[in-house]
Amino acid sequence: MSLRQRLLAMFSLTVMSTVAAVTWTVSLRVRDAYEAQEQQRTAALVSEFRREFARSGAEIAERLERMAASEPVYRMGFDLTHGGDAATYLTEAQSLAREYGLDLLEIVGPDGKIVSSAQWPARYGYAEPAAVATNAAPFLKREDLPDGTSQVALVAVRAVKETEPTVLLAGGMLLDRDFLGGLTAPEGMQVYLYRNFSAGFDAQQLMSARDTMVNAAAWQPVIDRARATGEDAHSLVYPTSRRQDSLDVTAMPLKDSAGAVIAVLLIANQRRELAEMQQQIRTTAYSVAGIGVLLAVGASLWIAARISRPVEQLARAVGEVAAGNWEAHVEVRSRDEVGQLAAGFNHMTAQLSEQRERLVQSERVAAWRELARRLAHELKNPLFPLQITVENLVRARGLTAAEFDEVFEESTATLTAELANLKTIIGRFSDFSRMPKPQLEREDLREALRRLTALYAPALKEKRIALRTQIEGRLLMAMVDSELLHRALSNLVLNAMDAMPEGGTLTIAAARREESIEIRIADSGAGLTPEECERLFTLYYTTKQHGTGLGLAVVQSIIADHQGTITVRSAAAGSGAEFVIELPAAGREEAQEA
Numbered sequence: 001m002s003l004r005q006r007l008l009a010m011f012s013l014t015v016m017s018t019v020a021a022v023t024w025t026v027s028l029r030v031r032d033a034y035e036a037q038e039q040q041r042t043a044a045l046v047s048e049f050r051r052e053f054a055r056s057g058a059e060i061a062e063r064l065e066r067m068a069a070s071e072p073v074y075r076m077g078f079d080l081t082h083g084g085d086a087a088t089y090l091t092e093a094q095s096l097a098r099e100y101g102l103d104l105l106e107i108v109g110p111d112g113k114i115v116s117s118a119q120w121p122a123r124y125g126y127a128e129p130a131a132v133a134t135n136a137a138p139f140l141k142r143e144d145l146p147d148g149t150s151q152v153a154l155v156a157v158r159a160v161k162e163t164e165p166t167v168l169l170a171g172g173m174l175l176d177r178d179f180l181g182g183l184t185a186p187e188g189m190q191v192y193l194y195r196n197f198s199a200g201f202d203a204q205q206l207m208s209a210r211d212t213m214v215n216a217a218a219w220q221p222v223i224d225r226a227r228a229t230g231e232d233a234h235s236l237v238y239p240t241s242r243r244q245d246s247l248d249v250t251a252m253p254l255k256d257s258a259g260a261v262i263a264v265l266l267i268a269n270q271r272r273e274l275a276e277m278q279q280q281i282r283t284t285a286y287s288v289a290g291i292g293v294l295l296a297v298g299a300s301l302w303i304a305a306r307i308s309r310p311v312e313q314l315a316r317a318v319g320e321v322a323a324g325n326w327e328a329h330v331e332v333r334s335r336d337e338v339g340q341l342a343a344g345f346n347h348m349t350a351q352l353s354e355q356r357e358r359l360v361q362s363e364r365v366a367a368w369r370e371l372a373r374r375l376a377h378e379l380k381n382p383l384f385p386l387q388i389t390v391e392n393l394v395r396a397r398g399l400t401a402a403e404f405d406e407v408f409e410e411s412t413a414t415l416t417a418e419l420a421n422l423k424t425i426i427g428r429f430s431d432f433s434r435m436p437k438p439q440l441e442r443e444d445l446r447e448a449l450r451r452l453t454a455l456y457a458p459a460l461k462e463k464r465i466a467l468r469t470q471i472e473g474r475l476l477m478a479m480v481d482s483e484l485l486h487r488a489l490s491n492l493v494l495n496a497m498d499a500m501p502e503g504g505t506l507t508i509a510a511a512r513r514e515e516s517i518e519i520r521i522a523d524s525g526a527g528l529t530p531e532e533c534e535r536l537f538t539l540y541y542t543t544k545q546h547g548t549g550l551g552l553a554v555v556q557s558i559i560a561d562h563q564g565t566i567t568v569r570s571a572a573a574g575s576g577a578e579f580v581i582e583l584p585a586a587g588r589e590e591a592q593e594a
Contacts, residue, residue, distance in 0.1 A: 014296075015292030026281055060156045063102060066100070068161055074160065074162070080110060081164060087124075097118035097119075103173045104119050119145060138172070140152055141155050177208075180207070181209040189268065191268075192266035196263055203220075222234070223251055233251040234250050248269040251264050313330050321349060438558070438562060441482065442586055444475055446510065448480070452508070460506060466506070467508070471508070472511045477586040478583045478584065489519075495551065504525060507523075508520070518580060521579045529570075533569070537553060565581070565582050566581050
């Protein structure tokens with residue numbers, strides 16, 4: 001990844017992380033503030049319900065007290081306590097309930113049985129257990145109705161005045177849809193009532209003031225918790241799969257006179273406003289993040305123009321210098337630290353170029369001097385015998401014809417041999433100076449090694465040298481100049497043969513090594529010292545008595561022209577030497593049997 005890309009990624013990540021953190025913090029704070037506000041509204045509504053409940057109970061008790069003190073009810077009570085016929089008052093409860101605005105009213109005679117019932121006339125003569133709570137505070141009870149349903153009722157019991165035994169009035173109001181609709185709830189809040197008439201959860205017992213319940217089962221957990229603990233419970237309810245339809249619900253248990261939970265009042269706050277607010281926050285955050293990323297792109301481009309692009313140019317220039325182009329130059333566009341770095345780099349490459357030129361010139365002079373010295377030394381050896389032979393011929397002029405002929409024949413033979421030696425020396429120097437550029441072609445090195453072994457097999461057998469090959473069966477493809485490579489390998493084989501004048505073993509091996517091909521040529525001769533291993537490829541250095549020091553230098557030049565390397569290894573004197581050549585492979589071919 002380039003510096004420009006890293007800067008862009010860093011800026012974008014920073015912007016998005018910051019926006020995400022701010023969004024999360026703001027959303028959390030908004031939610032906390034909203035929930036605190038909703039809790040206050042819920043607490044206010046709960047308090048309002050409790051006041052409404054107490055007010056309704058007090059109003060029911062007050063109406064019953066006025067009813068009990070009225071003249072018609074007093075006469076009815078007097079009549080019932082003095083043997084009057086109760087059947088004459090069968091419909092009295094209905095008229096009194098309408099007159100005093102009660103949903104429920106039952107007149108209970110001195111014997112504890114119902115004389116008249118406004119809500120269920122057929123209960124005439126039934127016992128009324130609730131009549132025992134005379135003059136007690138209003139309480140909740142389950143009220144069965146003629147249609148087979150049951151409702152929760154808020155009931156009070158009062159005695160008709162001056163009746164002995166006592167005639168009772170048990171009246172009240174139903175906690176039904178009308179009651180729920182009479183509760184004043186703020187905007188966004190709804191009130192529900194669950195009638196706890198069975199041990200398990202019954203969805204049919206959950207009702208609201210206005211409409212039928214949707215997905216009543218979603219309310220079960222909070223209702224069950226309130227029923228089980230007898231205390232207020234709080235939970236989130238999701239009537240639908242949409243998050244914006246969620247409700248923040250407080251369940252308040254309502255208990256009867258015995259302390260059992262007879263109903264659960266549910267106050268639900270709609271969270272749509274919170275969901276919409278959070279969605280707006282997220283939308284704003286996405287917009288800000290998008291703008292931030294665009295700004296990050298712009299900032300990264302600006303920084304790239306100021307910093308990263310010059311650094312990239314400098315990096316490319318360094319790569320060019322490493323590749324051998326010492327003339328690399330970086331354009332200086334600023335006077336800051338990056339510009340100073342570029343200027344310093346240009347100054348450095350300029351100095352390197354100058355020093356390289358001086359070094360090349362010095363090396364050229366030294367090379368020519370060494371070549372002249374070596375050539376003089378090599379030519380001196382055959383010139384001395386030539387001089388002696390010519391002087392012998394001059395002196396032989398005074399000898400007899402037979403003696404002169406004998407001296408002449410010996411001298412001409414010597415002259416011919418030494419001239420041939422001179423020709424060989426000059427040819428070697430000429431070959432080294434005219435090393436051709438390789439003409440690379442794709443070739444399987446196994447074939448090159450087979451040609452090599454076939455060529456030298458007779459000579460090896462004659463010198464009592466055993467040939468051992470370790471060549472892999474799969475393809476060993478490389479881009480090589482077959483003639484030059486053959487020349488280099490032949491030189492190594494000849495050197496190995498020279499190292500084993502009394503016979504031995506020559507090993508030729510080849511194998512694939514990932515991206516390269518390794519060729520090893522080893523002998524079992526006298527071996528080399530560490531110093532000889534270090535200097536063996538140095539020009540004009542030789543371990544042979546009559547060598548020129550050019551052979552291995554030529555081999556190294558050929559291998560280098562093939563983008564390869566050659567090294568020599570010798571564990572110790574007497575253990576032989578091993579030459580290792582590594583050449584670039586021409587691609588990944590599948591392993592294949594030879």
